[in-house]
Amino acid sequence: MKRHFLTPVCLLAALGLGTGTASAAGEPQWAESGTAYTDTLGGGQGLAARADGSLLYRGMTDIPLDLRIKGWNHVGDPDIAQGHVFDAYQGPDTATSKMFAVTTPAGKRYEYVHRLNPGEKLNNSFATVSPDGQWLVSGEWGDQRRLQVFPAPLLNPATPPTGGDLKEAWQISLDKPVRDIQGCDFVTDTRLICASNDASGTLFPEIRPLLQVDLPRKVDGQPMTGTVKSLFALPQRSVCTGTFETEGVDYDVNSGTLRAQMIPPGVCAVATAVYAYK
Numbered sequence: 001m002k003r004h005f006l007t008p009v010c011l012l013a014a015l016g017l018g019t020g021t022a023s024a025a026g027e028p029q030w031a032e033s034g035t036a037y038t039d040t041l042g043g044g045q046g047l048a049a050r051a052d053g054s055l056l057y058r059g060m061t062d063i064p065l066d067l068r069i070k071g072w073n074h075v076g077d078p079d080i081a082q083g084h085v086f087d088a089y090q091g092p093d094t095a096t097s098k099m100f101a102v103t104t105p106a107g108k109r110y111e112y113v114h115r116l117n118p119g120e121k122l123n124n125s126f127a128t129v130s131p132d133g134q135w136l137v138s139g140e141w142g143d144q145r146r147l148q149v150f151p152a153p154l155l156n157p158a159t160p161p162t163g164g165d166l167k168e169a170w171q172i173s174l175d176k177p178v179r180d181i182q183g184c185d186f187v188t189d190t191r192l193i194c195a196s197n198d199a200s201g202t203l204f205p206e207i208r209p210l211l212q213v214d215l216p217r218k219v220d221g222q223p224m225t226g227t228v229k230s231l232f233a234l235p236q237r238s239v240c241t242g243t244f245e246t247e248g249v250d251y252d253v254n255s256g257t258l259r260a261q262m263i264p265p266g267v268c269a270v271a272t273a274v275y276a277y278k
Contacts, residue, residue: 030210030231030258030277037271044263044272046077046126046183046248048085053255056080058087058248067111072099077126077183077248081133084154088138090124098124100136100166102153110163112153117168120148126183126248128192129155135219137172137192139181147172147184147192147226149219169221176228178211179203183248187258189218192226195234195249195260206233208246210260235275240266247272 038044043057050056058078067089076088083105090098096116103109116122123141130137133155138148149170151158159166179198187193192213199207209230216224236244242265249260258277263269 032235032275033257033278034276036274036276038261038274040263040270040272044247044261045075047250047259047261047274048078048080049250049252049254049257049259050080051083051254053252055250055259056085063089064109067101071095074124076124077128077250079126079128079185079250081129081152082155086127086129086136086153088124088127090122093122095122098122100124100127100138100150100153104154110154112159112163112166114150114166114168125181128183128185130219131186131189131253132218135169135221137184137186137219139184139194141180143177143179144181145174145177147174147213170223172213172215172219173223173225174213174228175225177203178228180246181211182246183250183260184213185249185251187251190215193231193249193251193258195246197246199243204230206230208234208236208244208262210234210249234260234262235273236262236264237273238264238266238268240264240268242266 038057041061042059045058048056058075063075071091072089074090079086085103087101097113100112101109121140125139128137129152134152136150136152148168150166151169153159182195182197184192184194194211196209196211201207212229212231213226215226245263247261251258260275262273
């Protein structure tokens with residue numbers, strides 16, 4: 001678990017917080033329950049809850065040297081499933097593939113490389129695994145009407161046991177376009193919560209919204225269409241002014257806690273805010 005700390009400016013920003021706001025988009029109504037802070041370089045790209053309730057954070061300083069040498073220069077929002085850590089990696093603008101690294105409970109890491117399909121963007125913003133451990137969902141940057149689905153490396157027997165090629169299995173089409181999704185996580189077998197960095201207000205009324213994607217059935221290896229709605233705008237609170245950036249999202253099934261990250265602007269960006277909801 002990455003250490004948490006409060007910078008003086010972020011501490012000042014935290015002092016004025018109330019109890020939070022609830023979703024206005026129907027059940028469930030998420031109520032803000034707390035705020036923590038994490039080192040942005042070591043934890044500002046995403047987070048995932050372990051079985052014991054502690055949090056795994058990912059930031060740019062977490063990329064192992066051997067992966068940097070191979071050209072994997074960005075790590076996204078991770079997930080943990082059955083004790084395995086799933087990391088989403090992407091390379092430079094010239095990349096023709098993306099990579100998912102899976103670390104076993106024993107600490108052994110395996111690399112699964114997906115060669116980009118025609119028209120697929122190189123971005124690999126996040127990894128989230130279905131509750132049954134069989135499917136890995138990821139997404140691209142920009143305007144999208146889909147989420148990508150792969151057999152979950154190691155956990156799905158269709159994948160090589162020690163790393164290798166990873167082909168896309170199918171897609172979740174979305175009934176509404178989404179923009180700049182930074183992370184998604186399963187809340188139930190048929191519901192995803194996703195964090196968007198869209199500040200335009202053109203696709204949804206909220207700025208940098210938390211989105212809900214409802215599926216018609218649990219993921220099963222066949223194409224389906226998800227229904228998208230915006231729950232609420234993620235908080236943008238800071239004594240610094242400028243542009244905020246949404247990052248990872250995580251749902252801890254054991255505690256029922258939903259968390260989302262927001263990097264504040266300016267010098268406050270050294271500490272990423274982690275907002276918790278119940």
